[in-house]
Amino acid sequence: MNAMYSSVFDFLLTAAPADSVSADFAADWARHRARSRDFASSLDRAAIAGFDSAGTGPAFLGGYQEALHALVPSLDPAELAAMCATEGAGARPSTMATVVNEAGVVDGTKSFATLGTFADRFLVIARSGTQPDGRAILRAVLVPAGASAAVTPLPALPFAPEIPHATVTFDAAPGELLPGDGYTDFLKPFRTIEDLHVVAAVLGQLVRVARLAQWPAEPVEQLLALFAAVRGVGAEDPGSPGVHIALGGVFDRLTALRTELDPLWTPVDPGVRERWERDAPLLGVAGKVRAARLATAWRTVA
Template identity: 75%
Template sequence: MNSMVFDFLLTAVPGDSAAVDAPAGLARHRALSADFPSSLDRAAIGGFDSAGTGSAFLAGYHEALRALVPALAPTDLVSMCATEAGGGRPSAIATTVTADGHVTGTKSFVTLGTFATRYLVIARAGEQPDGRPALRAVLVPAGPAAVVTPLPELPFAPEIPHASVVFDAAPGDMLPGDGYTDFLKPFRTVEDVHVLAALLGQLVRVARQGQWPAEAVEQLLALFAAVRGLGAEDPGSVGVHIALGGVFDRLARLCADQEPLWARVDPEIRQRWERDLPLLGVAGKVRAARLAAAWNSLA
């Protein structure tokens, strides 16, 4: 199998940058990255092939879910369904799942929900002895028992579709393990790492097309190497959370350092990047709290 992802990023010819819808873009991504066994490498390749930050994010999101649930087929378009009206904390989850896997409840903000073929739903299966909710992860196929309502586009990264989904005794398959500790909690880190890989792949594409200095490309690839290393570790590790905080900080400083180089880039691509910059700050408060908790656990 081809695993030379660094060589790919340095030598592949960037594809047509015309925007495509999410299913078509992910289908192209699967075909381009099929020979790469690592989900992080596939995420970087998806970013390299992306028209903008939104489609790069979708490639990273898709690969993050495949890394979290390895049994998923490459052709599955899966959405994580956790957030409800009260938020995404375990105590806020009111959606329920019966012992035979039927899910009932509303998820208020589902990324890729409009096009998903399956939903990874975090749902209550009762209570633990201490009164906390007992959560399970359930794979629910799209169908009439899962009613999808598209949400308005966000002002940034409009290529990323979002929806609310109402489940009405929707049949699904419960996955083994705890819904929070084995799925929802690690996904936040797994998603961060894969989306970072995709964004760095996209920036390598921009740097090559804009003929940025070799040093700029070297720095992007070095940061990708760091992300790749974190992806091989346990996402629940305190050390991973601390190192990931450093990677995000380094990315912010690198983007600031390389800002003058965007003058060499096609104006449309530059405007799209500037429009989508807020995407890098999404979940920033959650990451900051996670980083602080990691440091506190060592005190």
């Protein structure tokens, strides 16, 4: 913990916000690491990344990176990473065509990799064989960026255009096989871990807005209370049905809180307000997947 602050809550309430608005994501990440190095929790660091972001796009990228480093602690903290799972037919194990052999050599194309154009290392989910029942065996592989990984930038999305996406094609790309199952130990938990870290970052960004615009104390308390809930959920097993149910409640509360905060945006800097309104759809990305996961979790505990 930073000696200047008793908790991350004190940091969010008293620190001067920085600005992560450049397209130099490596420089932004280095500044963020220096700024948050004394906070042990990746969720706390994600909130700080959001607090130091002038828009939802940079906040998302900070949360996304913290989530990947939480999922794979062996990643070099200085490196930018990109999850490579989605292919032309989606990210379902049954349709995944990218393959990896026993030596960790990867072949195939991933159609949508967030931050792919700036990644130092790719976390690739690839097929390594087939089980007797016909189901795919998946592995997770860390592949360094380089000549064996051809990166093609994709057009910017209409919301959060600061977030770069790319197609990545691996041609006999050497990588490091990670222990465990690529789906149950990496891809599936990452969906929950990413959700938690991105919400933490968005809440950190909203605390920034609240402080700069001098919002009343009560909405700031609500933002910090919801962040406390995120920290509590994040301390549990991301595969737990109860975690998915609690996370559903977090998203519901975030949706309601955004509506409650609408009247307070009037005095906010117009550029900040316009970016927030433009980027609001980002919070609904993967909503159908979350809804299906939540329904499955309720069936599990029924």
